[in-house]
Amino acid sequence: MTELLIQNGSVYDPINRINGEKMDIAVKDGKIVASVSETRAKKINALGMIVMPGGVDIHTHIAGSEVNTGRLIRPEDHYRDFERKTTMTRSGVGHSVPSTFTTGYRYARMGYTTVMNPSMAPLEAKHTHEELNDIPIVDKATYPLVGDWWFVLEYLKRPNIKELARHVAWMMTSTKGYALKIVNPGGLEAWGSGSNMHSLEDQIPYFCVTPREIIRGLCKVNKLLNLPHTIHVHTNNLGTPGNYVTALETMRSVEDLAENDNHAIHITHCQFSAFKGDDWRTLESGAEEVANYVNCHSHVTLDMGQIVFTSTTTMTADGPFQYNLYRLTGNKWVNQDVETETSTGIVPFRYRRRNYVHATQWSIGLELALLIKDPWKIFLTTDHPNAGPFTSYPRIIGWLMSKKAREATMKRMNPRARSRSLLSSIARELGIYEIAIMTRAGQAKALGLKDKGHLAVGADADIAIYSIDASRTDPSRDYKTVRKALKRAAYTIKNGEIVSKDGEITRNVKGATLWTNIKTSEPCEIDEDMKARFRDYWTVECENYPVAEHYLEISKPITVKAEV
Numbered sequence: 001m002t003e004l005l006i007q008n009g010s011v012y013d014p015i016n017r018i019n020g021e022k023m024d025i026a027v028k029d030g031k032i033v034a035s036v037s038e039t040r041a042k043k044i045n046a047l048g049m050i051v052m053p054g055g056v057d058i059h060t061h062i063a064g065s066e067v068n069t070g071r072l073i074r075p076e077d078h079y080r081d082f083e084r085k086t087t088m089t090r091s092g093v094g095h096s097v098p099s100t101f102t103t104g105y106r107y108a109r110m111g112y113t114t115v116m117n118p119s120m121a122p123l124e125a126k127h128t129h130e131e132l133n134d135i136p137i138v139d140k141a142t143y144p145l146v147g148d149w150w151f152v153l154e155y156l157k158r159p160n161i162k163e164l165a166r167h168v169a170w171m172m173t174s175t176k177g178y179a180l181k182i183v184n185p186g187g188l189e190a191w192g193s194g195s196n197m198h199s200l201e202d203q204i205p206y207f208c209v210t211p212r213e214i215i216r217g218l219c220k221v222n223k224l225l226n227l228p229h230t231i232h233v234h235t236n237n238l239g240t241p242g243n244y245v246t247a248l249e250t251m252r253s254v255e256d257l258a259e260n261d262n263h264a265i266h267i268t269h270c271q272f273s274a275f276k277g278d279d280w281r282t283l284e285s286g287a288e289e290v291a292n293y294v295n296c297h298s299h300v301t302l303d304m305g306q307i308v309f310t311s312t313t314t315m316t317a318d319g320p321f322q323y324n325l326y327r328l329t330g331n332k333w334v335n336q337d338v339e340t341e342t343s344t345g346i347v348p349f350r351y352r353r354r355n356y357v358h359a360t361q362w363s364i365g366l367e368l369a370l371l372i373k374d375p376w377k378i379f380l381t382t383d384h385p386n387a388g389p390f391t392s393y394p395r396i397i398g399w400l401m402s403k404k405a406r407e408a409t410m411k412r413m414n415p416r417a418r419s420r421s422l423l424s425s426i427a428r429e430l431g432i433y434e435i436a437i438m439t440r441a442g443q444a445k446a447l448g449l450k451d452k453g454h455l456a457v458g459a460d461a462d463i464a465i466y467s468i469d470a471s472r473t474d475p476s477r478d479y480k481t482v483r484k485a486l487k488r489a490a491y492t493i494k495n496g497e498i499v500s501k502d503g504e505i506t507r508n509v510k511g512a513t514l515w516t517n518i519k520t521s522e523p524c525e526i527d528e529d530m531k532a533r534f535r536d537y538w539t540v541e542c543e544n545y546p547v548a549e550h551y552l553e554i555s556k557p558i559t560v561k562a563e564v
C-alpha cells in the first residue's frame with residue numbers, strides 16, 4: 001500500500017483540538033501513522049492549503065426504494081444534469097437524485113468519505129445494500145426504519161422492553177443496519193388507515209401505543225443494545241406550522257434517559273421541525289426556541305436540513321406529510337406502503353427565493369446553525385435531496401461563514417420573509433475549525449465512528465485537502481473563493497489512496513458498508529411463533545429477509561456488546 005506524507009498543510013482536526021497548526025500527516029496501509037520513510041513516501045505539498053479529516057454526512061438519502069422511485073419519476077432531473085464516462089469513471093445522471101456511481105464521485109470531489117443513508121424499510125434491505133455496494137469510494141451505512149414496525153408496536157403494547165431489544169437486535173444484524181431510525185412515530189401506521197399523529201399523546205389505531213412510548217421505548221432499547229449512534233428521529237408534525245412545540249416535546253421526552261451527559265436523541269433535518277405560527281400565512285421561525293433548549297441541554301444533537309433555492313425531489317417515509325405536500329403543490333406524487341413496516345412518499349419540489357414560506361425555511365435552517373452555540377450539537381445537512389442536493393454544501397458553508405454571503409441572498413428573497421428573518425440580527429460567522437466540526441468531527445462523534453472524523457495515529461486515512469490559504473483568506477469577505485475550493489477538493493484521500501485531485505476522480509476504489517453487529521447474551525434467533533407471524537404479516541418468508549454478510553461488497557461490522 002502507498003505511503004503518503006502530507007506536508008506543511010494547515011491542519012484542522014477538532015477531535016484532537018488541532019486548530020490550523022502547520023504540521024505533517026503521515027499515512028501507511030490506509031491508516032494515519034506517526035511517521036513514514038521520507039524517501040519511500042509519496043509527498044503532497046499542502047503549503048497554503050487546509051487539511052481536514054474526510055467529510056462525514058450523517059443524513060443523506062442515497063439508496064433504497066424511495067431514492068430509486070425518485071429517479072424513476074423524474075426524467076427531467078436527469079436531462080439537465082449528466083456526467084460523461086471517462087477512463088476512470090462511469091457515466092451518470094441526476095441533479096437531485098444522482099445515480100449510484102455519480103453519487104460516490106460527487107461526494108469524493110467535495111472531500112467527503114463517509115455517508116449515512118438514513119432511511120431503509122427492513123423489507124427493502126437487500127435492494128438498499130445493492131445500491132450502496134454500487135456507490136464507489138465513500139464508506140456508507142444505512143438506518144432501518146423501526147418506529148412503526150408492527151413487531152415493535154406489539155412489544156411496546158405489552159410492554160416488554162428487553163424482548164423488544166432482543167428483537168431489534170435480530171432485525172438490525174439481519175438487515176445490516178447501523179442505527180435506529182424513527183419517522184413520524186405512529187404516524188406511518190396511522191397513515192395506513194388515512195390518519196396521522198398530531199401530538200406525542202395520540203394513540204395509534206389498534207396498537208393503542210403513543211408516539212411518546214415509541215420514542216422512549218426505542219431510546220431505552222438503543223441503550224440496552226449499546227448502539228454507536230442514538231435514536232435518529234424525524235419528529236411528528238414535520239413540515240407543519242407550529243411544530244417547534246412538537247420538536248421541543250420530543251427532545252424533552254427522553255431528557256430523563258440521558259446519563260452522564262451522553263447523547264440520547266438525534267433530531268434530524270431540524271429546520272423542517274422549527275416552524276412557529278398557525279398556518280402558512282402566519283409561519284414564523286421557531287429557531288430561537290429550539291436553539292435555547294439545545295443550548296441548555298446536552299442529550300441532543302441535530303442536523304440542519306438546510307434549504308437551497310433549487311429544484312429538488314422530496315422523499316420521506318413520512319407518507320402523510322408527502323400527501324400534504326402533494327396537495328399543496330399539485331406535483332407528481334408517489335405514495336407507497338411497505339407492508340407492515342413503513343410508508344413512503346415522493347414529490348418533486350422547487351424552493352423559490354420569492355416565496356414567503358420557502359424563504360422563511362431557508363432562514364430557519366441558518367438561524368438554527370448560528371444560534372446553537374456549540375457546533376458539536378448541530379451538523380450540516382440538506383436532508384439530501386429533500387431540502388436540496390448534497391452538492392450545495394459549499395454554498396451553505398459560505399452562508400455560515402459570511403454575513404455578507406447571507407445578505408447577498410437575502411437581498412433577492414421575499415421581502416416579508418426578509419423583514420421577519422432573525423438573520424439580520426445575527427452577526428456570528430463560523431470559522432474553519434467550527435465548519436470542520438459541523439461537517440466531519442461532530443458527525444463522526446455523534447455516530448460513534450471512532451476511526452473517522454479525526455487525524456490521530458490509528459484513524460482511517462480519509463483526508464480532505466482544500467486550496468484555502470488560511471493565513472490570507474478571510475471567509476467572511478472571500479466566501480466565493482472558499483466555496484469554490486470546497487466544491488472541488490485539491491485532494492481527497494480514501495484509505496490512504498488519492499481518489500480525487502482538483503475535483504477529478506483519479507482512482508476508483510470501493511467503499512465499505514458499516515453495520516452494527518450486536519452481540520447479545522444468547523443468539524437472537526427468531527422463534528417459531530415469530531416465524532408464524534411472519535407468514536401472517538409479510539408477503540415474503542422469514543428466510544428471505546436477512547441480508548447475509550457476503551451480500552455486502554466490503555463488510556465492516558462494528559461490534560457492540562448488548563445488555564440483553
Ligand SMILES: [Zn+2]
Binds near residue numbers: 059061119269316383
Ligand atoms: Zn431524511
